[in-house]
Amino acid sequence: MPRAAITAVGHYVPEDVYPNSYFESYLDTSDEWIRERTGIRERRFARNGATSDLIVPAARMCLEQRGITPADIDCIIVATVTPDYFFPSTAAVVQRKLGAVNAWGFDLSAACSGFIFALVTAAKLVESGAAKRLLLCGADKMSAITDFQDRSTAVLFGDAGGVVLLEPSEDEQVGVLDYVLYMNGEGGKYLYMPAGGSAKPPSLETVKNREHYVHQEGRTVFKEAVVRMAEVTLEIMQRNGLRAEDIAWLVPHQANLRIITATAERMGLSMEKVMVNIDRYGNTTAATIPLCLSEWYAAGRLDYGDRLILVSFGAGYTWGAVYVRWSLPKPKD
Numbered sequence: 001m002p003r004a005a006i007t008a009v010g011h012y013v014p015e016d017v018y019p020n021s022y023f024e025s026y027l028d029t030s031d032e033w034i035r036e037r038t039g040i041r042e043r044r045f046a047r048n049g050a051t052s053d054l055i056v057p058a059a060r061m062c063l064e065q066r067g068i069t070p071a072d073i074d075c076i077i078v079a080t081v082t083p084d085y086f087f088p089s090t091a092a093v094v095q096r097k098l099g100a101v102n103a104w105g106f107d108l109s110a111a112c113s114g115f116i117f118a119l120v121t122a123a124k125l126v127e128s129g130a131a132k133r134l135l136l137c138g139a140d141k142m143s144a145i146t147d148f149q150d151r152s153t154a155v156l157f158g159d160a161g162g163v164v165l166l167e168p169s170e171d172e173q174v175g176v177l178d179y180v181l182y183m184n185g186e187g188g189k190y191l192y193m194p195a196g197g198s199a200k201p202p203s204l205e206t207v208k209n210r211e212h213y214v215h216q217e218g219r220t221v222f223k224e225a226v227v228r229m230a231e232v233t234l235e236i237m238q239r240n241g242l243r244a245e246d247i248a249w250l251v252p253h254q255a256n257l258r259i260i261t262a263t264a265e266r267m268g269l270s271m272e273k274v275m276v277n278i279d280r281y282g283n284t285t286a287a288t289i290p291l292c293l294s295e296w297y298a299a300g301r302l303d304y305g306d307r308l309i310l311v312s313f314g315a316g317y318t319w320g321a322v323y324v325r326w327s328l329p330k331p332k333d
């Protein structure tokens, strides 16, 4: 079976930057609190458009990089918790907007672990031959489900899209090499959107009670995230006989800098080998990992054969790690 390899990577962030001072202007919070507790300095919010509009420019970047057309794509997977609509899927919207007329596809919901879960799913489709040029998109317009009056969540999130192209590779040394995925539904009540789904359809009351936004017990989720991120990272390292010095980059979900630092410490990895951009974008849910990959690749900081550990924790609870060997040479200037 061929490996599934990442053969292009792109991202998109909205133009409008909201520094921490934006929240200071109307909430009981401070730049210092936000920076110290989360590592975030600023984030981007899309004033217009939907999640598909965060994906399409990132997808075009991928296609251009690879020198192929939308018609060459045969499958589109979108990981998101902020789909344009309940239905049709955001994958279908992206297919139309891109003109990817030969693609089938679907959405996948695993919150902050969305990209990791979708990457494993996508890799299986590519390895089996069911897909040959698959656009894997992680994107969230978190501003659409953020309660801007709730200081404990408003300061955390941002909007962004990241896309990777997956193709079969005959080189067995590179691509998606291994993964470990977990879920524990007992954690659902600590991080969720209470209303809008079939459990609690929208009503005047749900709107009045602000139940169409992210609700999070931050401290509870934090404690679980710290333990699980470290655990699953160590597990994938052990399974593959990897030592800290073998790893070129840890690519963690960007929810909180303290969680990221704790994970790196448990691995014995210096922070110089950890991708961090939470300071500029906040938590963009399914977009954080492809956004990191795309920025690091564009900056010439990723090279062929680099060993990467992608790791995430999010609502569900869901968590997991993927071992990838990078399959692209550094871009030419």
Ligand code: COA
Residues within 6 Å of the ligand: 028, 029, 030, 033, 034, 037, 038, 112, 151, 152, 153, 155, 191, 217, 218, 219, 220, 221, 222, 225, 255, 256, 259, 283, 313, 314, 315
């Ligand atoms: N500004 C100032 N104070 C704030 C604040 C804000 N924006 N948000 C919360 N606080 C206050 C709280 O009200 C609380 O005050 P109290 O002690 O008087 O009750 C205090 O700060 C500490 O709150 P707590 O929630 O315990 O802070 P924390 O250190 O856990 O940090 C988070 C809060 C949300 C940053 C952190 O818990 C977190 O990152 N959680 C996990 C996020 C995550 O990984 N999610 C999963 C993937 S999306």
